[in-house]
Amino acid sequence: MIKITNLKKVYQGRTVLDIGRLTVENGETVILLGHNGSGKSTLLKILADIIEATWGNIIKDENVLYLPQQSLPFNKTVKKNILYSLSGTKKEKEEAYEKVCALLKLKELENKNARTLSGGECQRLAIARLLCKKCDLLLLDEPTSAADTESRRLIVEAVKAYQKETGCILIVTTHIKEDAELFGGRKIVLTNGKLPLLREEEENNA
């Protein structure tokens, strides 16, 4: 469960995020919608402990996985990229690798250097590097922005299957309405770093 209270992020004198109250239940899917600069990525980065909030209180699980908007492919083969994120015995790693490879159809790319992949393939790989691990909170920042229709479908299906299996909270940012529909769940529109008043009042009354 995530409980956010009076969260603010001020950057160079400008308030880029200002959330009075927001609660996300275990296993819930939340889609953050909004224009560029609306604070979606900032909220995700704070939840992922990449940046610190200026003030406010967050109660959340520590076991978080986060996909940044520009996830970097490592200078290794696709297979080594995925294995690098794993720990455990060789057998455990191989099992996790095979499973995620099948989910995201990466097997035929396994010996290619990740730097030579197309945008969509890169996003599938970035998702695979996360989904091969377990977590309680999965944060995806624009996970399908560079993907074609087929890759988008694969990514959404893989993420949903992962969430079903692990029961994690899923928070996705996107500005593509079709993707928001595909992921399903509760939709929250951020405007200039703020939640809509109505939504916030509902949260306060909850």
Next chain:
Amino acid sequence: MEKINEAFELLLKTDRELFQIIFVTLRMSFFSTLISCLLGMPLGILLAGWKFKGKRMLKKIIHTLMGLPPVVAGLIVYMLFTKYGVFGSLNLLFTVEIMIIAQVILITPIVAGQTLSVSSVGAKNLLETAKGMRLSNFKIAKLFIIQNKASLFSVVLTAFGRSIAEVGAVSLVGGNIQWKTRVMTTAIMLETNKGNFSFALALGIILLLISLVVNIIASAIIKQEEEE
């Protein structure tokens, strides 16, 4: 022209002293490059990827030391290791080991500074990606090397180039002793002062050839890395 011919004749002859000078030079350059890289690269990566107290000050110190004059480095090491110095009891003055120490002091800041520049490019993305995957600090540091392999190889080359061409510090602490601490650069200086231009020229040609061979091998490795 006559001197150049003599230099080539000298090169073709098996001159024992010449081989000894080459051996000492390579030994000194190899170890000073190795130690400088082992110290400077992690320091550069640490500065590029992690926040800690005193980071800004450390960066300033490194950037200042990058311009440290070799003779000043040599003088400091000399004073520390002279008979009445702090480390005088180690009896290292006028040995190849002290020449390596002096060079490490000179080259480590250069390696650290260049590693910092190389690793800073795309560091934010790399850190966000790696932290998002919950990778350990050790794995993140390794990633900095993996992502910048070719550029870091150039840093190693720069360190080697600086080491093999250095004369001020090594002549001060090494003493340019025949059959012991004489390296190519100090030998070239000595032979030139003596008017023995053929020998100095022969050494100069070898110095250039070594640099050329090292650069050809390095370029091949970098090209292979980039193609992969």
